[in-house]
Amino acid sequence: MNLHEYQGKELLSSFGVRIQRGIVAQSAKDAVDAAKQMTAETGTGWHVIKAQVHAGGRGKGGGVKLAKNLQEVEEIAGNIIGMDLVTPQTSAEGKRVHQVLIAEDVYYPGDNEPEEYYMSVLLNRGTGKNMIMYSTEGGMDIETVAEETPHLIFTEEIDPALGLLGFQARRVAFNLGLSGGAFKEMTKFVSALYTAYVKSDASLFEINPVLKTSDDKIMAVDAKVTLDDNALYRHKDLKELRDLREENPIEVEAGALGLNYVDLDGNVGCMVNGAGLAMATMDLIKQAGGEPANFLDVGGTADAARVEAAFKIILKDPAVKAILINIFGGIVRCDRVAQGVIDAYKNMGNISVPIIVRLQGTNADIAKELIDNSGLDVMSATEFQEAADKVQEVLG
Numbered sequence: 001m002n003l004h005e006y007q008g009k010e011l012l013s014s015f016g017v018r019i020q021r022g023i024v025a026q027s028a029k030d031a032v033d034a035a036k037q038m039t040a041e042t043g044t045g046w047h048v049i050k051a052q053v054h055a056g057g058r059g060k061g062g063g064v065k066l067a068k069n070l071q072e073v074e075e076i077a078g079n080i081i082g083m084d085l086v087t088p089q090t091s092a093e094g095k096r097v098h099q100v101l102i103a104e105d106v107y108y109p110g111d112n113e114p115e116e117y118y119m120s121v122l123l124n125r126g127t128g129k130n131m132i133m134y135s136t137e138g139g140m141d142i143e144t145v146a147e148e149t150p151h152l153i154f155t156e157e158i159d160p161a162l163g164l165l166g167f168q169a170r171r172v173a174f175n176l177g178l179s180g181g182a183f184k185e186m187t188k189f190v191s192a193l194y195t196a197y198v199k200s201d202a203s204l205f206e207i208n209p210v211l212k213t214s215d216d217k218i219m220a221v222d223a224k225v226t227l228d229d230n231a232l233y234r235h236k237d238l239k240e241l242r243d244l245r246e247e248n249p250i251e252v253e254a255g256a257l258g259l260n261y262v263d264l265d266g267n268v269g270c271m272v273n274g275a276g277l278a279m280a281t282m283d284l285i286k287q288a289g290g291e292p293a294n295f296l297d298v299g300g301t302a303d304a305a306r307v308e309a310a311f312k313i314i315l316k317d318p319a320v321k322a323i324l325i326n327i328f329g330g331i332v333r334c335d336r337v338a339q340g341v342i343d344a345y346k347n348m349g350n351i352s353v354p355i356i357v358r359l360q361g362t363n364a365d366i367a368k369e370l371i372d373n374s375g376l377d378v379m380s381a382t383e384f385q386e387a388a389d390k391v392q393e394v395l396g
Helices: 005-014 028-042 070-080 142-148 166-175 180-199 229-234 249-256 275-287 304-315 334-348 364-372 384-395
Strands: 022-025 047-051 064-067 100-104 115-124 129-135 153-158 202-212 218-220 224-227 260-263 268-272 294-297 322-329 355-361 378-381
Touching: 005 022, 005 180, 005 224, 022 028, 028 047, 028 070, 028 100, 047 070, 064 070, 070 100, 115 142, 115 180, 129 142, 129 166, 129 180, 142 153, 153 166, 166 180, 180 202, 180 218, 224 229, 249 260, 249 304, 268 275, 268 304, 275 294, 275 322, 275 384, 294 304, 304 334, 322 334, 322 384, 334 355, 334 364, 334 378, 355 364, 355 384, 364 378, 378 384
Parallel strands: 268 294, 268 322, 322 355, 355 378
Antiparallel strands: 022 100, 047 064, 047 100, 115 129, 115 202, 129 153, 202 218, 202 224, 260 294
């Protein structure tokens, strides 16, 4: 589950991480009121207006602007709220902006020049350890840094049994070239950031940039936070932060129906039980010359109601030209699935795209007989290759 920047910063702050402070606004008038409040609380004269959407690269799309007075705050906020923000991480249609963050200006003059760093905490799946990735090249796309100057990216792996050790936090500060007060500030920042990552059951904390201010304070100017969905039952308060407006509406609807669904860009809809079989089915579709339109795992209870719900979800995608149902009857009986397909087809009326059904496992022979004798425009298959051939046939 992704969080907005302001939500991620609030979470970080609760664990003692210094953040760039800000107030969320839903309208231009709210933005002006928020700016006045920020000035009263922080003394900031300028304000940064930031679009709150689940996407990176907001500045490149015009979603991050600096306002030097209240008139500019109102004007910029009014332009950003309601816009469809297009960034390198969104579709061509962009994402609608519903709110903005009015943040304090932290690039104030002082004894030293401000410096920006990149830092993230995530799981290294290759080693099974948490990892802090960091670089002196903050404020830039980390992918570009990795490609052009990989020697400027450092990593620190943390044994989950031991946690972050003091010397590791100090090594991060040293590799970033810090000394004196900034060095001590960074070690505290790294420790607090790692604690926030672990205690919130996150899968990603990305801070770009981490800022060393002109008076050697270390703070998070941005915050991209992804929480582990499987651990949300332990964090009822964090679960409430979910913003459904930022998610694919079909995926949200499927989730409410208990279906594991991921929207893709292809032309063949998939209805499968089990994640491994679903992945194999997507490979099958590719080999047959098609492109999977979705990942859909109906689970072990593929009855008529569940199959009908899955049909409706798949058919919401206008790009779907065929549907492949691939069920292995281990827990669920194949004849029950077949009857579910028949009942769902009749309940929905005419389905305008070809349907290929492959059922293997318990009572597979009975299931094939049910499909073949149903009188419906449904093609049955027994073998994987047979199903692939039928997909290729209907796609022309």
